[in-house]
Amino acid sequence: MGSRAALIWLLLPLAVLVLAVAWLVTANPLSRFDNGAPPIENLTFERTILSEGRVDLLVRAGGSEPMTIAQVQVDGAYWQFVQEPAAPLRRGDTAWIRLSYPWVLGEAHAVQIVTNTGATFVHEIAVAVPTPVANVATFWSQMLLGAFVGIVPVAIGLMFYPALRGIGRGGMNFLLAMTVGLLVFLMIDAGGEAFELAGEAAAIFQGRVMVVLAACAAFLMLMAAGRRGGTPSGLTLATLIALGIGLHNLGEGLAIGAAFASGAAGLGTFLVLGFTIHNITEGIGIAAPILKVRPALWVFAALALLAGGPAVLGLWIGSLAYAPQWSALALAIGAGAILQVVVEVTSYLMKADGRGVVALSSWPVLSGLAFGVAFMYATAMLVKI
Structure with missing residues (x-):
């Protein structure tokens, strides 16, 4: 009998937690605090790979809501890019931003990523050199x-x-x-x-x-x-x-x-x-x-x-x-x-x-x-x- 009571007292707080989360999701009381401000967005550049005529960037999202990368600038000019995977980035997600760009050996380059909310994130390539390849x-x-x-x-x-x-x-x-x-x-x-x-x-x-x-x-x-x-x-x-x-x-x-x-x-x-x-x-x-x-x-x-x-x-x-x-x-x-x-x-x-x-x-x-x-x-x- 004692072990059954202990199991009940163990499961009871977990059940209350599940109910609280379900109410928060369905009732959405936080909507009352929505004043139209855009969600908090954060983007970290984790890797840069330079190969002949290409710049590949690994980025990680850290915002409060899924974020969408809308535009990429390189040295002040908008540039076409491919995102892999192409879906919006949820908190903690990573994606590769791939650019066909004629970078110059030994020069500095600045990459700026613009999200659909207008937030910008800048990454500087201090000295452009080819990234070592595994051979x-x-x-x-x-x-x-x-x-x-x-x-x-x-x-x-x-x-x-x-x-x-x-x-x-x-x-x-x-x-x-x-x-x-x-x-x-x-x-x-x-x-x-x-x-x-x-x-x-x-x-x-x-x-x-x-x-x-x-x-x-x-x-x-x-x-x-x-x-x-x-x-x-x-x-x-x-x-x-x-x-x-x-x-x-x-x-x-x-x-x-x-x-x-x-x-x-x-x-x-x-x-x-x-x-x-x-x-x-x-x-x-x-x-x-x-x-x-x-x-x-x-x-x-x-x-x-x-x-x-x-x-x-x-x-x-x-x-x-x-x-x-x-x-x-x-x-x-x-x-x-x-x-x-x-x-x-x-x-x-x-x-x-x-x-x-x-x-x-x-x-x-x-x-x-x-x-x-x-x-x-x-x-x-x-x-x-």
């Missing part, structure tokens, strides 16, 4: 670039492993604190980029809220998984560090790939070398927790791939299927994962030192933390564009 040559070039800015510097940092094995407790504390410092920098950098990209996403995704929720979810899930066997140490901790760095590099790869596709940036030799120098300490940070063990050679290769490999995947996705909300989500997850690693490395440092919280105020720890942050900040000047 073997493009994938190979992007793989080489991603490996050079992601895998190579991590591998170089891991190569310091034999030279660091003989350091004492003070040196170990310095390296672990340096790892915390570089991770804190990466976390702040990833969070800032995530919020910036969230501002470019369609309002329907609630970008900034999404970033916070995704970061918190990643942190809590990884904390729960990482603590199943107690406080991680040794190879387990090194793997967590590599995972956090890899998720950050995935977001960075998405941003670099998107910049290439939009023509907003080009990487010269100096900039690629800057990325390499900037990321070398990541490999040293991964090596720090395993200095007291002797992993097999394949373990170092796996750690380098885990930390740097996602940069390749990010470049591929970013150049071919970029959208700001997904890049923001990837960076947010990376920031949450890095925060979890910061907590674990700090806990491991206090446990290994034997003095607990007191160890955090020691000279090796403070200098290592400062060095990690300062090195990452200084080398970031080489790669920020």
